Amino acid sequence: MSTNSDIELEIELNARFYFFNIIPEEGGNSANVYGIDITESRKAEKVINYLAKFPSENPNPILWVSKDSVLYANNAGKELFSVKKGSTIPNILDAFIKEVRTDKEFLEIEVEFDERIYLLNISKVKNQEYTSIQGIDISERKKAEKVLGDYSLRMEFLNHIIIAGNRASNIKSLLEEILNSTIELMNFDGGGIYLVDNVNFTAELVCSHNLTAEFLDKTKIIKINKIPYRNIFIEGEPLFIGDDPPFNTNHSQMSGFLSVASLPLFSKNTIIGSLNIGSNSQHNFSTEEKEMLKFVGKEIGTLVTKMQTEEALRDARNITDFYKDLVVHDINNIFSNISTSLELISLFQRKKEEKEKIPELMDIINEQIIRGSKLVSNIRNLSKISNSGINVKPIEAIQVVNDAIKFIQVSFPNLNINIQIESKFKKIFVQANEYLLDVFENILFNAVKYNDNPIIEIQIRISKDKEIGKSFLKIEFLDNGIGILDNRKERILSNVSEGKKRVKGMGIGLYTVNKIIKNYQGKILVEDRINGDPSKGSNFIILIPLGV
Known part of the structure; x- marks a missing residue:
């Protein structure tokens, strides 16, 4: 050699x-x-070379691992798992990988990293001794699911309150229905409802479920100006006991519950009682639960006041039927649209060519959430108006119109909406209140929602008018939407009993508008944008008394 x-x-x-x-x-x-x-080494090298073909810009994490180390990681995988080629397998994945190798061919799990949620698909590589881990960021989907869950629970509470109002023949039976429904929906163990006697500064327990004899004996009637009751009945502050051990321990000796929620019941901004529920288990109330229970307290308070007279009882039953129809149709549609969008997002996340459609689906979900929020707002406003009427004062109308337009533009950012205002006035006052914004928002919302044109045209004409010696501000909303047939024009502005036969989708918003305008001593009319041709769009005309 x-x-x-x-x-x-x-x-x-x-x-x-x-x-x-x-x-x-x-x-x-x-x-x-x-x-x-070096046969096995050469095989491994071929696999690694194959893996290297994955695009590093792929936003989803990808790992391939052997028995004890990382063979390949794209950029997203390196950043998420803090690994590189040759690193040991991350601890959080080790147990799942072993499970796939020994028991299963495929495993799908959800894990959380840095406040983001990922769906990981862990599977064996066919004919190889390697394991593939592919992740998808599902944080937005989980957020949407949470929003849907929160709305679902809130609407379920509202539906139970509505059903209770429909069944009840008196205040006591109404409160018993509401108490039992709330305990069941929260998965709690007992509770009670107090009503206030403002003359004697006391509150009486009018119905209860699963309370101890000691608690009933000592708290059947309580002084509302004493702590902690003062906070609830005078200050109007809800009380949540679950993460305050000292108070929790003392309270549990008498009530028998480890966790308690006490919610003031409001009507006309006056506290008329409290809803109280308890659990035998430790329960730390989430922010969403607290907000939802506060919402329930306000709705119950309004309904209780309605039923304190025979006339209010009859009205409450009619409104209950209207709300039931509303919940069955509108709320179910909202939930169905959100649920379908979530399913499509989940499907499209697995297909790279379909990912560009996800933002559009998120827009649909956002639109449905806004629609649901508007629905709840309308229900609440109807309840307030029916309960206490409306106090009016001079309100500058042009600014309110502009605020309503901004709401519509924010609510439908992906639609081509052209809104024009024709007015000789820079400022003009009417006799109204804060609900005037809801009037304009509802009319504009329907003008956009019921419009199939690529460009949505809305013209707002503002002028003065006079009827029977009284001066009004006349506001016309002309749109190029689907229009309203003559035989349906009057019905969509009808009273509660007619509202059950409402035009689908429009009923609650326009019924709310009609109630508000009547309380202003004004008028609302529905005409065709082009006389005699409903298919060319609508013209909603509002007359509101002029203010000083």
């Missing part, structure tokens, strides 16, 4: 690969030959 330098060779023999290192002895007459089988 003529060389004194080492020689390295790779040779294929009988479908196996070998690496040889030949080291010559001094003098060059002999050499030491060392060999090693």
Whole structure:
């Protein structure tokens, strides 16, 4: 052998690969030959080269791992798991990978990293001893699901209150229905409802469920100006006991509950009682639960006041029927649209070519959430108006119109909406209140929602008018939407009993508008944008008394 330098060779023999290192002895007459089988190493190298073809800009994390180390990680995988080629398998994945290797071919799990939620698909690579981990960021989907869950629970509470109002023949039976429904929906164990006697500064327990004899004996009638009752009945502050051990311990000795929620019941901004529920288990109330229970307290208070006279009881039953129809149709549609969008998002996240459709679906979900919020707002406003009427004062109308337009533009950012105002006035006052914004928002909302044109045109004409010696501000909303047939124009502005036959979707908003305008001593009319042709759009005309 003529060389004194080492020689390295790779040779294929009988479908196996070998690496040889030949080291010559001094003098060059002999050499030491060392060999090693590198077949598996070559296979691994081929796999790694294949993996390297994955685009590093892929936003979803991808890992391939052997029994004890990382073979490949794209950029998203490196950043998420803090690994690189050759790193040990992350602890959070180790148990799942072992499960796939020993028991399952495929595993799908949800994990949380840095306040983001990922869906991980862990599977064996066919004909290889490697495991694939592919992740999808589902944080937005989970947020949407949470929003849907919160709305679902709130609407379920509202529906139970509505059903209770429909069944009840008196205040006591109404409160018993509401108490039992609330305990069941919150998965709690007992509770009670107090009503306030403002003359004697006391509150009486009018109905209860699963309370201890000691608690009933000592708290059947309580002084509302004493702590902690003062906070609830005078200050109007809800009380949540679950994460305050000192108070919790003292309270549990008498009530028997470890966790308690006490909610003031409001009517006309006056506290008329409290709803109280308790659990035998430790329960830390989430922010969403607290807000939802506050909402329930306000709705119950309004309904209780309605039923304190025979006339209010009859009205409450009519409104209950209207709300039931509303919940069955509108709320179910909202939930169905959100649920369908979530399913499509989940499907599209797995298909790279479909991912560009996800933002559009998120817009649909956002639109439905806004629609649901508007629905709840309308219900609440109707309840307040029916309960206490409306106090009016001079309100500058042009600014309110502009605020309503901004609401519509924010609510429908992806639609081409052209809204024009024709007015000789920069400022003009009417006799109204804060509900005037709801009037304009509802009319504009329907003008956008019931419009199939690529460009939605809305013209707002503002002028003065006079009827029977009284001066009004006349506001016309002309749109190029689907229009309203003559035989339906009057019905969509009808009273509660007619409202059950409402035009689908429009009823609650326009019924609210009609109630508000009547309380202003004004008028609302529905005409065709082009006389005699409903298909060319509508013209909603509002007359509101002028203010000083």
